[in-house]
Amino acid sequence: MARLTVNGSSKSIDVAPDTSLLSALRDVLNLTGTKYGCGIAQCGACTVLVNGDAVQACQAYVGDLGDAEITTIEGLSGPIGDALKAAWLTHDATECGHCQPGQIMRAAALLAETPDPDDAAIRTAMNGNLCRCGTYGRIHAAIRTAATSLSDPAKG
Amino acid sequence: MTMTNHRPRPDRTPAPDAPSRRTLLRVMMGTGAGLTLGLVLPGSEPAAAADGDNTTDAGSADLAPNAFVRLARDGRVTVICKHLEMGQGVYTGLCALVAEELDAPWDSVHPAPAPADAALYNNLYWGPLQGTGASTSLANAFEQMRRAGAVARAMLVRAAAEAWDVPPDEIETTDGRLRHAAGDRSAGYGEMAAAAAALPVPDPDTVPLKDPATFRLIGRVDLHRPDAAAKIDGSALYASDIRLPGMLVARIRRPPRFGATVKSVNTEAALAVPGVKAVTPLPAGAGLAVVAEMPWQTARALAVLAVEWDDSATVTTGTDAILERYREQAKTPGTVVRNQGDAAAALTKPDSVAIEATYDVPYQAHAPMETPSAVAHLTDSGIEIWTASQTPTTDVLAVAEAARVDPARVTLHPTFAGGSFGLRARPDGGCARDVAAIARALAEQGIGAPVQLVWTREDEIRGGWYRPMALHTVSGAVDANGRPTAWRHRVVCQSILKGTVFEGPLMGDGIDPTCVEGVADLPYAVPNMYLDLHMPETGVPVLWWRAGGHSHTAFATESFVDELAHAAGTDPLALRLDLLRDAHPDMLNVLLLVADKAGWAAPLAPGRGRGLAVHRSRGTSVAQVAEVTVKDSTIVVDRVVCAVHCGLPVNPSVIRAQVEGAIVFGLSAALRGRITMDDTGAVEQSNFHNFEVLRMAAVPDIEVHILPSTAAPTGIGEPALPPVAPAVANAVFAATGTRLRSLPLRLKG
Numbered sequence: 001m002a003r004l005t006v007n008g009s010s011k012s013i014d015v016a017p018d019t020s021l022l023s024a025l026r027d028v029l030n031l032t033g034t035k036y037g038c039g040i041a042q043c044g045a046c047t048v049l050v051n052g053d054a055v056q057a058c059q060a061y062v063g064d065l066g067d068a069e070i071t072t073i074e075g076l077s078g079p080i081g082d083a084l085k086a087a088w089l090t091h092d093a094t095e096c097g098h099c100q101p102g103q104i105m106r107a108a109a110l111l112a113e114t115p116d117p118d119d120a121a122i123r124t125a126m127n128g129n130l131c132r133c134g135t136y137g138r139i140h141a142a143i144r145t146a147a148t149s150l151s152d153p154a155k156g
Numbered sequence: 157m158t159m160t161n162h163r164p165r166p167d168r169t170p171a172p173d174a175p176s177r178r179t180l181l182r183v184m185m186g187t188g189a190g191l192t193l194g195l196v197l198p199g200s201e202p203a204a205a206a207d208g209d210n211t212t213d214a215g216s217a218d219l220a221p222n223a224f225v226r227l228a229r230d231g232r233v234t235v236i237c238k239h240l241e242m243g244q245g246v247y248t249g250l251c252a253l254v255a256e257e258l259d260a261p262w263d264s265v266h267p268a269p270a271p272a273d274a275a276l277y278n279n280l281y282w283g284p285l286q287g288t289g290a291s292t293s294l295a296n297a298f299e300q301m302r303r304a305g306a307v308a309r310a311m312l313v314r315a316a317a318e319a320w321d322v323p324p325d326e327i328e329t330t331d332g333r334l335r336h337a338a339g340d341r342s343a344g345y346g347e348m349a350a351a352a353a354a355l356p357v358p359d360p361d362t363v364p365l366k367d368p369a370t371f372r373l374i375g376r377v378d379l380h381r382p383d384a385a386a387k388i389d390g391s392a393l394y395a396s397d398i399r400l401p402g403m404l405v406a407r408i409r410r411p412p413r414f415g416a417t418v419k420s421v422n423t424e425a426a427l428a429v430p431g432v433k434a435v436t437p438l439p440a441g442a443g444l445a446v447v448a449e450m451p452w453q454t455a456r457a458l459a460v461l462a463v464e465w466d467d468s469a470t471v472t473t474g475t476d477a478i479l480e481r482y483r484e485q486a487k488t489p490g491t492v493v494r495n496q497g498d499a500a501a502a503l504t505k506p507d508s509v510a511i512e513a514t515y516d517v518p519y520q521a522h523a524p525m526e527t528p529s530a531v532a533h534l535t536d537s538g539i540e541i542w543t544a545s546q547t548p549t550t551d552v553l554a555v556a557e558a559a560r561v562d563p564a565r566v567t568l569h570p571t572f573a574g575g576s577f578g579l580r581a582r583p584d585g586g587c588a589r590d591v592a593a594i595a596r597a598l599a600e601q602g603i604g605a606p607v608q609l610v611w612t613r614e615d616e617i618r619g620g621w622y623r624p625m626a627l628h629t630v631s632g633a634v635d636a637n638g639r640p641t642a643w644r645h646r647v648v649c650q651s652i653l654k655g656t657v658f659e660g661p662l663m664g665d666g667i668d669p670t671c672v673e674g675v676a677d678l679p680y681a682v683p684n685m686y687l688d689l690h691m692p693e694t695g696v697p698v699l700w701w702r703a704g705g706h707s708h709t710a711f712a713t714e715s716f717v718d719e720l721a722h723a724a725g726t727d728p729l730a731l732r733l734d735l736l737r738d739a740h741p742d743m744l745n746v747l748l749l750v751a752d753k754a755g756w757a758a759p760l761a762p763g764r765g766r767g768l769a770v771h772r773s774r775g776t777s778v779a780q781v782a783e784v785t786v787k788d789s790t791i792v793v794d795r796v797v798c799a800v801h802c803g804l805p806v807n808p809s810v811i812r813a814q815v816e817g818a819i820v821f822g823l824s825a826a827l828r829g830r831i832t833m834d835d836t837g838a839v840e841q842s843n844f845h846n847f848e849v850l851r852m853a854a855v856p857d858i859e860v861h862i863l864p865s866t867a868a869p870t871g872i873g874e875p876a877l878p879p880v881a882p883a884v885a886n887a888v889f890a891a892t893g894t895r896l897r898s899l900p901l902r903l904k905g
């Protein structure tokens with residue numbers, strides 16, 4: 001038995017401590033918005049927030065998480081989450097969508113730390129998140145739009 | 157606009173028996189690929205339309221005039237989409253076509269995937285097959301979907317006319333409302349749906365369509381994708397996200413080399429792992445599946461599964477040796493594909509300059525972000541499959557065979573695809589077939605639970621079904637005036653179609669069109685033009701990949717025309733404009749536009765270069781200018797300017813996204829990824845650390861210019877890919893004087 005705090009609620013799950021967070025979310029808790037893309041820290045499709053930091057869930061293990069606050073795409077809320085989701089829609093940033101929950105979670109961590117990221121900051125932060133459909137330009141623009149709307153809601 | 161995403165209902169009853177679809181398919185395929193099946197009969201009902209898993213619930217539809225449109229009492233319109241949404245935005249396009257002619261507000265329109273039913277949902281360009289690919293979706297469905305919407309509108313108008321006792325031509329429709337201006341009556345579509353449903357369905361072939369000048373949705377730049385919201389909040393369901401009660405999971409062990417089969421297996425240790433239920437064979441002896449309650453249990457079991465492989469048919473050659481063999485083969489004549497004038501004679505004319513060049517491209521994996529996945533539930537009444545399929549018609553047959561059930565008892569629930577790029581169009585049924593075989597093997601052990609197969613990334617990268625490796629040897633001559641007089645082209649490329657169900661209908665003359673498309677129809681006005689083809693066998697499974705054969709033919713043709721320009725001392729733009737004088741005028745127009753937008757003639761700093769390419773595929777003309785910086789032998793692509801002519805731009809935002817996406821995908825192959833095999837035949841790549849694709853930091857500025865047009869729409873998912881690699885190679889030549897003829901492009905340090 002292990003405990004995880006996911007999207008604000010504490011869950012007890014019957015898995016070994018070396019179970020990956022990705023598997024715990026997808027296979028045990030049915031939170032399938034977090035995606036598998038590589039399993040080896042190369043694609044970012046599995047990105048979630050752990051105490052606000054972007055973490056690749058395929059590289060985190062249930063036994064190490066203690067009472068850390070885990071946020072998945074299903075639980076992303078608040079001004080940053082809302083601004084990102086709105087900007088993603090405005091820029092039609094999704095194609096197949098499979099990378100997008102991870103992209104949005106990574107962007108949420110970026111904006112929490114750097115409210116007004118420049119081009120280089122965005123490229124550096126997002127470089128671990130692959131998009132095989134090639135939506136990078138739109139993701140980049142959506143992050144800028146979200147940042148602008150957060151700093152000046154009138155412009156968002 | 158939102159989409160609801162229902163969890164699948166496992167209690168669905170299979171359709172009643174019907175004639176075997178295998179027989180039907182064979183009969184239909186035998187009549188030739190050009191055969192077009194009759195359109196949907198007016199009033200016909202799809203068997204289980206709108207019953208798929210990403211669907212809005214269309215069960216409450218009050219008006220269902222054809223296989224594509226449902227109108228509910230609350231005014232909600234469901235568009236049943238016959239093509240797979242795999243990121244290319246086809247739902248947006250199909251919905252816009254219906255909503256345009258129906259005069260429905262965009263927010264009222266919701267896409268739903270069509271079930272597998274080729275009689276209703278065939279691709280009009282593919283005869284009797286239902287399927288998505290080769291950038292045909294919007295083009296084949298353009299008129300069909302408009303007519304489907306127009307029929308519904310005509311019925312609503314007639315219903316209102318009868319209810320209000322006024323002539324139908326006095327009734328106007330806007331934004332989901334009917335209005336009789338003179339009589340001051342109006343009603344929402346939903347209110348009139350039931351009355352309309354009682355009327356006879358007009359003939360779709362004669363129902364009037366709008367004058368394009370009055371379009372209000374088609375061509376609009378701010379029409380957002382109806383599938384976006386679900387993909388942004390994480391609720392969109394892909395096959396890997398399906399969770400059914402009691403569902404088991406399967407992971408596979410494939411042979412370490414292509415062609416090997418299972419000789420013997422010791423399952424004892426694997427079956428002893430807690431949670432593991434079974435070890436089952438995959439079709440054709442090509443590996444095993446471990447089935448367990450949870451994925452981590454399968455991983456543990458696979459680690460202790462002892463398999464001995466039968467290597468009697470194993471591929472034990474590396475890609476270097478295969479390429480060497482191709483080079484040898486390129487010295488001998490192949491099957492003639494095209495022959496105008498006398499290229500051999502023109503090449504040896506004394507006053508000409510002749511050049512020769514050889515280009516090669518490697519095997520390529522598709523690497524969609526979602527690996528192939530499928531769920532099967534086999535019961536006494538049939539088999540249900542949840543998967544994303546580009547080719548439902550052939551997948552249903554493959555599933556039926558693997559599960560040993562009648563094809564009429566296969567129910568396919570389409571899910572979103574997390575990318576595909578051709579991978580979910582395997583003629584043998586791929587992952588869906590494999591999960592069906594696993595379900596059958598489980599049933600034989602008394603296990604009736606649903607089972608989900610998800611490939612790991614390693615399974616996908618190492619598993620074959622690659623874009624074929626190809627070698628092109630091209631010779632050309634320019635005369636004393638700098639005019640090209642001869643073009644002799646030889647392609648060595650494995651056939652994709654050979655040995656598949658498509659060989660008969662599509663390879664009648666023994667030539668696989670996917671090996672030569674783009675050069676067989678090269679539009680350059682060179683008087684002596686010759687093309688021949690070798691189709692060697694290698695044992696490596698190959699498949700269509702984004703842009704098919706164009707993905708390599710354009711690299712050869714657009715690099716070589718650049719080489720000819722330099723041999724002739726002509727500007728590469730000027731030479732192309734001259735050679736395209738007899739070609740489709742769109743090609744000239746995209747070239748002129750891209751040259752203007754990119755500032756073709758403007759000087760660049762040392763170490764920088766500009767390269768041009770133009771190519772026509774899927775009826776669409778695309779020209780690109782790439783700007784590169786070369787520093788310390790590293791190629792950085794700074795900017796790609798693209799002009800595209802794809803007929804009437806139905807959804808400009810989707811067109812832009814597809815062009816940007818194809819450029820990024822093409823750049824990944826031009827600069828990064830490739831699949832190689834070592835000299836024992838083992839694939840050397842396994843995941844994104846060694847099969848590299850473009851990341852955000854390396855993405856250039858991309859500018860897309862869409863030419864206005866009123867012609868029927870043509871393909872857009874692929875055509876922007878082929879010009880990228882040659883444009884970059886030509887830019888590298890401009891920057892450095894070094895001609896790169898191998899993909900991925902690498903400068904020696």
Ligand code: FES
Binds near residue numbers: 037042047056
């Ligand atoms: S699945 Fe975790 S980084 Fe790719």
Ligand code: FES
Binds near residue numbers: 131
């Ligand atoms: S949207 Fe398909 S991988 Fe990013």
